[in-house]
Structure formats: C-alpha cells, structure tokens
Amino acid sequence: MSVFQPAPGAILSHDIADYPSGIVIPIDKPYRWTSADVIRKVKFAAFRHFRKKNLKVGHAGTLDPLATGVLLVCIGAACKRAQEFQDHDKEYVAGIRFGATTPSYDLEKEVDRTFPYEHITEEAVREALKGFLGPQEQIAPLFSAKSVDGVRAYELARKLYRKSQRGDLDPDFDAAALETLHRSRITISDLELLGFDPASASGVLVREGSADKARSSASSRINVADTSGMGLPTATVRIACSKGTYIRAFARDLGEALGSGAHLSSLVRTRTGDFTLQEALTMEQVLSLLSDA
Numbered sequence: 001m002s003v004f005q006p007a008p009g010a011i012l013s014h015d016i017a018d019y020p021s022g023i024v025i026p027i028d029k030p031y032r033w034t035s036a037d038v039i040r041k042v043k044f045a046a047f048r049h050f051r052k053k054n055l056k057v058g059h060a061g062t063l064d065p066l067a068t069g070v071l072l073v074c075i076g077a078a079c080k081r082a083q084e085f086q087d088h089d090k091e092y093v094a095g096i097r098f099g100a101t102t103p104s105y106d107l108e109k110e111v112d113r114t115f116p117y118e119h120i121t122e123e124a125v126r127e128a129l130k131g132f133l134g135p136q137e138q139i140a141p142l143f144s145a146k147s148v149d150g151v152r153a154y155e156l157a158r159k160l161y162r163k164s165q166r167g168d169l170d171p172d173f174d175a176a177a178l179e180t181l182h183r184s185r186i187t188i189s190d191l192e193l194l195g196f197d198p199a200s201a202s203g204v205l206v207r208e209g210s211a212d213k214a215r216s217s218a219s220s221r222i223n224v225a226d227t228s229g230m231g232l233p234t235a236t237v238r239i240a241c242s243k244g245t246y247i248r249a250f251a252r253d254l255g256e257a258l259g260s261g262a263h264l265s266s267l268v269r270t271r272t273g274d275f276t277l278q279e280a281l282t283m284e285q286v287l288s289l290l291s292d293a
Contacts, residue, residue, distance in 0.1 A: 022078025045290035060085035069269030088273030095266035105248035190240035
C-alpha cells in the first residue's frame with residue numbers, strides 16, 4: 001500500500017488511522033531553516049491536527065540550512081520507510097563560485113582563502129565537469145552530519161572552528177586526516193552547466209515566498225557570508241547523483257580541478273526519487289494543511 005501524498009489545498013482527516021501507510025509531504029525547505037526546524041514546526045502542527053501526542057514525524061534526508069528545495073517529511077507509518085526514501089537518487093541545482101573557499105565549503109562560514117580565477121572560463125568549467133561523471137570516491141565536508149566516534153562531524157567542526165577563531169586550536173590537529181575518515185563511494189549520473197557568469201553578483205536561488213513569511217522560525221545560529229560583491233565567476237550546475245553525495249564537497253573538488261578554490265553560493269534540491277520541487281509544498285501550505293480547523 002502506497003503512502004499518502006497530499007496536494008496543496010487538500011483536506012486531511014483528523015484520524016491518522018485513515019492513513020494506514022502514513023503520509024509523506026515533500027516540503028520546499030525555507031532558506032536558513034535547518035531540517036530540524038522544519039520537523040519541529042510540522043510535528044507540533046501534526047500533534048494538534050491528529051490529536052495524538054506520540055505521533056511519529058521525521059524527515060528522509062537532511063538538507064543543509066543554506067539550501068532550499070525538496071525535504072521529505074514522513075508522518076505516522078511512513079516513518080518506517082524514511083531510509084528507503086533517503087536512499088533514492090537526488091537532483092540539485094547548485095551555484096558554485098570560484099576564486100575563494102570557506103571552511104564549510106558554503107556560505108555558512110566566512111572566506112578563509114582566495115585563489116586565482118582569471119583563467120576559469122565557461123568552456124573550462126564545461127570540460128572539467130566531464131571528469132566528475134560516474135562512480136567515484138568523495139571526501140565529505142568536515143562540517144557534515146556524518147559521525148566520527150559517535151560525534152556528529154559538524155559538532156566537532158564547529159567546536160574546532162570556534163577555537164581557531166580564538167587562536168587556541170591545538171597545533172597538532174590535522175583536519176585533512178580527520179576528513180579522510182569520511183571517504184565514501186558515490187555516483188554522479190548527470191551534470192549540466194546551466195549558466196556561467198564570469199563576474200557574478202547573483203543572489204541565492206530561493207523559490208519566491210518559501211522563506212520570507214516564516215523567517216522568524218529560521219535558526220538564529222545560521223550565519224550567511226556574503227561573497228556576491230567579490231566579482232568572482234559563478235557557475236550554475238544541475239547535478240543528478242546517488243545518496244550520500246555532498247554538493248559542497250563537489251564544489252570544493254570542482255574548484256581544485258580548475259586550479260583554483262570554490263565554494264557553494266546557492267543550492268536547491270529539485271528532486272528526491274520521484275518527488276519533485278514542482279509538487280513540493282511551502283511551509284505555509286503545510287501548516288494550513290495541518291491546521292486544527
């Protein structure tokens with residue numbers, strides 16, 4: 001029996017038993033919201049709507065705070081299939097800015113190094129992309145959800161980052177050695193260069209209305225660096241890939257392949273398995289769906 005996927009404006013029963021296989025809602029995650037922010041908001045609304053305090057609510061695959069797009073939220077029995085959904089292939093549209101790096105490989109941290117970029121052209125990017133197709137080994141970002149000895153890598157990374165900002169980081173700490181623990185096999189099945197701006201001042205790719213109305217719920221802990229005024233070249237790339245692929249790490253590797261540095265300037269997850277961004281609901285639509293009326 002398939003899970004129930006509500007359409008915008010649908011009316012949900014207040015009895016979760018009417019959905020024996022559970023409910024899956026593809027949500028267009030707002031910019032600067034963590035996946036946990038979304039789950040907290042949906043869980044509270046679902047508890048009230050279904051009048052059930054022990055109702056299970058979870059997501060099928062974390063999406064970075066500075067990314068938007070498809071986040072699958074599972075309610076009730078659908079939570080049993082969360083891993084199945086998480087294992088599906090995914091598709092993204094990424095903005096990759098060359099000539100500067102950040103410790104997190106995206107805009108959550110400030111620029112730490114700059115690199116030559118004058119040699120990077122649209123044709124050079126198009127040619128470099130060919131080398132990333134197919135099965136490969138990827139080193140996940142230190143700022144990631146993977147675990148090292150039971151500790152989330154991002155927790156360790158942020159602690160070390162704060163220490164480095166204070167100047168008391170252990171001089172013997174080897175970030176490269178730690179990152180090596182995060183090697184995994186991935187597959188990139190398709191790459192398409194959608195655009196190239198040799199001196200970009202472009203903003204973040206966010207679906208209009210997906211964040212502004214509910215910005216008060218965004219995590220105040222999430223920093224956003226601004227590299228748009230640096231006049232750096234930016235490529236917009238569509239990426240179809242297997243589970244476990246870190247697009248921030250892809251941006252890092254693409255920059256290195258081009259003899260420069262790079263960071264992720266924007267990211268939209270456009271598809272998870274058969275769930276697409278076109279059918280995803282905004283947070284406002286989800287909360288209306290789960291209203292207590």
